[in-house]
Amino acid sequence: MAFHCQILLQLVLSHALLILIFSGLISTRVTVHGFSIKEANVDDLQLAFQQNKLTSRQLVEFYLGEISRLNPLVHGVIEVNPDALYQADKADGERKAKAPGWLSELHGIPVLVKDNIATKDKLNTTAGSSALLGSVVPRDAGVVKRLRDAGVVILGKASLTEWSDSRSLTLPDGWSARGGPGLNPYVLSASPCGSSSGSAISVAANMVAVSLGTETRASMICPANANSVVAIKPTVGLTSRAGIIPISLRQDSIGPICRTVSDAVYVLEAIVGFDENDAEATKQASKFIPHGGYKQFLKPDGLKGKRLGITRIPFLNYPSGSVVPNVFEDHLKTTRRTNGCNLEINNIHVILNVNQSGEATALVAELKLALNSYLKDLVVSPVRSLAEVIAFNKKFSDLMTKSLEEYGQGIFLVAERTKGIGPVEKAALLNLQKLSRDGFEKLMIDNELDAVVTPGADFAQACHLASALGD
Structure with missing residues (x-):
C-alpha cells in the first residue's frame, strides 16, 4: 500500500505544472516582445535575454505549454520538474545582478535530461520503469551537477526506450512503461530510434532546445539521426558516468542532443571534466580535453585542411527509391x-x-554487475538487484500495461544467469579490442584521417568500440 501511495504522490507532483497550464495560469506565447521562441537556438535565446525581450520564466512557460500540447501525442517527456519556474526566476534574478559576460552560455536555459540520469530533486530517476518509481538517488549525476553549476533550468526528464533498451530485444524504440510509445514528430509512423528517444523527440518537437542523452551502442546518434537533430557522443570518461543507470561502464557515455552543432558544443563544454565520483574514467580522459575548450573550434572554416574519409559500404544500402x-x-x-x-x-x-x-556476451555480464551496484547505492528503492527488478516486473505487471506479456524481459533474464566476468567474457572483451584496432582505428590511422563521414547512424555501431573505456 505504501509503495502505491508513493507512486500516486509522484504522479501528482509531476503533473502539477501541467494543470496550471491547462487552467490558463501559465502563458504559452510563441512570440514575446517580437522574439519568436520556436526554433530558437541557445545564441538566439541568450541575445533575447540580454535585450530584455525574453526571461527564463517566459521560456520555461513556453516549453511547458508545448509539452502539454504535444507530449500526449509524441511522448517525449516522462515528467516535468515542479521547481522549473522557481529555477527560472532564480536565473532571471542572477542575470539582473551580474554584468554581461559573467554567466555561461547555458545560464537560464531549460534542459531535459534522459530518465536514466540522476537528479537529486523532486524528479524521479527510473529508466522508464515502474520498478524505480519513488526511488531516491544519493546525489545528482556528475553531468547534472555541472549543468546546475552552469545555471541551467532542469525542465524535466525525457522519455527513453525502457532501461535504455536493455530489458528485451522486442521492445519498440522509444517505448517505456512510464512514458508510453515515443513517436517521431516528423513522421509519426516512423521509428524515433532509441534509446535516447525522448531527448531527441523533445528537441525536434520544440518542447525544449537542449537535452542530455546517454549511449552504450548508438543510443544518441541513432535518435538524433531519426529526428533530424544533433548529438555528440563523447569518448567514455570525457563525461562522468556517476549517477547514470548503467548498462556497461566500459561503453556508457553521456552527451548532448540539441538543435544545432553550436548548442551541442556549449553543452559538451559544460559537462566534460574530472569527477571524483567517477575518477577511474574521468581522470584519464580529462587529459584530452583541448586547452581552451571546444568552443574555439566553432568557426566557419573549421574543416579547412582536415582530411575526411567517406565510407559508403554497407551504409548506403538503402531501398530502391530512397532519397538518402x-x-x-x-x-x-x-x-x-x-x-x-x-x-x-x-x-x-x-x-x-x-x-x-562477442559484444552481446560482454554486455549482458556487465549489465548485471553495473545495475546491481547502482541499485545498492540508492538511498531508497523498491528494488536492490537485477533479480528483484525481474521479480517486480512479474509481480506488478499491472503497472506495465500489457508490456511484459508482449515484450518480455529476455535480456534481463539472460543477464541474471551470468556469473561475472569469467574466461568467456574476458575472451569476448579481448576480441572487441582487436576488432576496434583492426577496424575503425586502422581505417583512421592508415588513411591519416581527421574524421569519417557516413550517412545515417549505422556507423555509430562501428566506432563505439574505439571510444570505449580502456581502448
Missing part, C-alpha cells in the same frame, strides 16, 4: 569532399553483429 543516397552525395559536393572517398572497414560485418563480435 542522393542527399548524401549532394552534401559531399557542398563540403567539396568528393575525392578519395570509397573507404571500407574490412571487419565491419563482424563488428555490426553483436553475437559474432
Whole structure:
C-alpha cells in the first residue's frame, strides 16, 4: 500500500505544472516582445535575454505549454520538474545582478535530461520503469551537477526506450512503461530510434532546445539521426558516468542532443571534466580535453585542411527509391569532399553483429554487475538487484500495461544467469579490442584521417568500440 501511495504522490507532483497550464495560469506565447521562441537556438535565446525581450520564466512557460500540447501525442517527456519556474526566476534574478559576460552560455536555459540520469530533486530517476518509481538517488549525476553549476533550468526528464533498451530485444524504440510509445514528430509512423528517444523527440518537437542523452551502442546518434537533430557522443570518461543507470561502464557515455552543432558544443563544454565520483574514467580522459575548450573550434572554416574519409559500404544500402543516397552525395559536393572517398572497414560485418563480435556476451555480464551496484547505492528503492527488478516486473505487471506479456524481459533474464566476468567474457572483451584496432582505428590511422563521414547512424555501431573505456 505504501509503495502505491508513493507512486500516486509522484504522479501528482509531476503533473502539477501541467494543470496550471491547462487552467490558463501559465502563458504559452510563441512570440514575446517580437522574439519568436520556436526554433530558437541557445545564441538566439541568450541575445533575447540580454535585450530584455525574453526571461527564463517566459521560456520555461513556453516549453511547458508545448509539452502539454504535444507530449500526449509524441511522448517525449516522462515528467516535468515542479521547481522549473522557481529555477527560472532564480536565473532571471542572477542575470539582473551580474554584468554581461559573467554567466555561461547555458545560464537560464531549460534542459531535459534522459530518465536514466540522476537528479537529486523532486524528479524521479527510473529508466522508464515502474520498478524505480519513488526511488531516491544519493546525489545528482556528475553531468547534472555541472549543468546546475552552469545555471541551467532542469525542465524535466525525457522519455527513453525502457532501461535504455536493455530489458528485451522486442521492445519498440522509444517505448517505456512510464512514458508510453515515443513517436517521431516528423513522421509519426516512423521509428524515433532509441534509446535516447525522448531527448531527441523533445528537441525536434520544440518542447525544449537542449537535452542530455546517454549511449552504450548508438543510443544518441541513432535518435538524433531519426529526428533530424544533433548529438555528440563523447569518448567514455570525457563525461562522468556517476549517477547514470548503467548498462556497461566500459561503453556508457553521456552527451548532448540539441538543435544545432553550436548548442551541442556549449553543452559538451559544460559537462566534460574530472569527477571524483567517477575518477577511474574521468581522470584519464580529462587529459584530452583541448586547452581552451571546444568552443574555439566553432568557426566557419573549421574543416579547412582536415582530411575526411567517406565510407559508403554497407551504409548506403538503402531501398530502391530512397532519397538518402542522393542527399548524401549532394552534401559531399557542398563540403567539396568528393575525392578519395570509397573507404571500407574490412571487419565491419563482424563488428555490426553483436553475437559474432562477442559484444552481446560482454554486455549482458556487465549489465548485471553495473545495475546491481547502482541499485545498492540508492538511498531508497523498491528494488536492490537485477533479480528483484525481474521479480517486480512479474509481480506488478499491472503497472506495465500489457508490456511484459508482449515484450518480455529476455535480456534481463539472460543477464541474471551470468556469473561475472569469467574466461568467456574476458575472451569476448579481448576480441572487441582487436576488432576496434583492426577496424575503425586502422581505417583512421592508415588513411591519416581527421574524421569519417557516413550517412545515417549505422556507423555509430562501428566506432563505439574505439571510444570505449580502456581502448
